[in-house]
Amino acid sequence: MAAALTLEGVGKRYGTFEAVRDLSFQVEKGSICGFLGPNGAGKTSTLRMILGLQPATSGRIDILGAADGREVRDRIGFLPEERGLYRKMTPVEAIAFFGSLKGLPAHEGRKRAVALLEQQGLGASQKKKMKELSKGMAQKVQLLASVVHRPEFVILDEPFSGLDPVNQQGLETMIRDLAAQGATVLFSTHVMQHAERLCDKVVLLARGRKAFEGSVEAARATAPRFLELDGALSTQAVAALPGVTGVEVVDEAGDTRRLKAALAAGAGGQDTLKAAFLTGLDVRGFALKEPTLHDAFIGLTGDHPDQPQTSSHTAEAAR
Numbered sequence: 001m002a003a004a005l006t007l008e009g010v011g012k013r014y015g016t017f018e019a020v021r022d023l024s025f026q027v028e029k030g031s032i033c034g035f036l037g038p039n040g041a042g043k044t045s046t047l048r049m050i051l052g053l054q055p056a057t058s059g060r061i062d063i064l065g066a067a068d069g070r071e072v073r074d075r076i077g078f079l080p081e082e083r084g085l086y087r088k089m090t091p092v093e094a095i096a097f098f099g100s101l102k103g104l105p106a107h108e109g110r111k112r113a114v115a116l117l118e119q120q121g122l123g124a125s126q127k128k129k130m131k132e133l134s135k136g137m138a139q140k141v142q143l144l145a146s147v148v149h150r151p152e153f154v155i156l157d158e159p160f161s162g163l164d165p166v167n168q169q170g171l172e173t174m175i176r177d178l179a180a181q182g183a184t185v186l187f188s189t190h191v192m193q194h195a196e197r198l199c200d201k202v203v204l205l206a207r208g209r210k211a212f213e214g215s216v217e218a219a220r221a222t223a224p225r226f227l228e229l230d231g232a233l234s235t236q237a238v239a240a241l242p243g244v245t246g247v248e249v250v251d252e253a254g255d256t257r258r259l260k261a262a263l264a265a266g267a268g269g270q271d272t273l274k275a276a277f278l279t280g281l282d283v284r285g286f287a288l289k290e291p292t293l294h295d296a297f298i299g300l301t302g303d304h305p306d307q308p309q310t311s312s313h314t315a316e317a318a319r
């Protein structure tokens with residue numbers, strides 16, 4: 001499939017600090033790509049370079065055939081991380097205004113705005129002022145404003161942040177619908193579950209560097225399966241079982257614990273369980289679990305996706 005976006009060896013420096021290093025990846029036309037990493041990993045810097053809002057220090061970017069995102073800005077929709085539409089406008093006015101910035105005639109913008117709001121269950125709010133809407137509603141309106149001109153490429157910076165689970169689900173549906181209509185979608189997030197459900201491809205970023213690029217399935221396959229064991233168990237005893245490469249305490253209540261035992265590549269868990277029973281360990285419950293994208297992220301980067309990466313942290317790691 002042809003690429004709608006290609007990055008080759010892209011880097012970004014702020015003074016002496018390297019926020020993005022030697023980053024290369026592709027997003028195929030019509031696909032949904034998740035750009036994943038903790039706060040401070042370099043996601044926003046990269047998205048801004050793709051859009052041409054700030055120059056790359058090194059490397060090459062090709063978006064929809066252009067070397068500078070500004071040349072194809074009318075074919076791109078962008079939801080920035082900083083939200084806030086004109087508070088005194090109604091949703092229809094705000095959406096139509098953003099459409100007009102992309103060359104959409106006012107009457108067409110208003111017509112599309114009304115249809116989009118109705119589709120998204122916001123029909124009843126179309127005459128309210130933006131400042132009277134809930135945060136979730138306002139965020140939905142902002143997303144609609146970024147796609148009212150029917151862009152070929154949609155870039156969303158942390159679109160799920162600040163939304164409750166119902167609105168997060170609504171947003172997932174909107175993203176799927178955009179891709180079903182032929183748009184290419186690239187969104188950043190530090191919440192792995194959204195990416196897990198939505199993405200054809202994920203690009204994992206840690207400390208400005210790519211840690212992984214590929215399908216969710218391929219990312220998961222890099223992490224071990226694990227056994228969850230419940231009982232009065234010591235981590236040392238479980239760590240000594242055959243096939244176990246690491247043990248983590250998931251939960252603890254009195255003398256009972258839930259332990260997560262990572263299994264060696266190819267280990268099915270049966271031998272581990274058998275040994276646990278034979279050695280008389282107090283196993284009261286067990287389950288064999290497949291790794292999640294979250295597990296894969298930790299394994300691939302050694303970082304936690306919810307742990308922010310600050311410049312000083314990154315500078316320390318680089319020393």
Ligand SMILES: Nc1ncnc2c1ncn2[C@@H]1O[C@H](COP(=O)(O)OP(=O)(O)OP(=O)(O)O)[C@@H](O)[C@H]1O
Binds near residue numbers: 040041042043
């Ligand atoms: N204009 C700037 N000047 C100096 N440092 C910057 C600038 N913009 C970003 N940084 C630093 O670059 C690093 C990457 O920031 P960036 O915003 O790209 O990360 P991010 O992954 O998008 O995180 P978040 O989700 O918190 O926005 C951070 O350490 C940040 O402090």
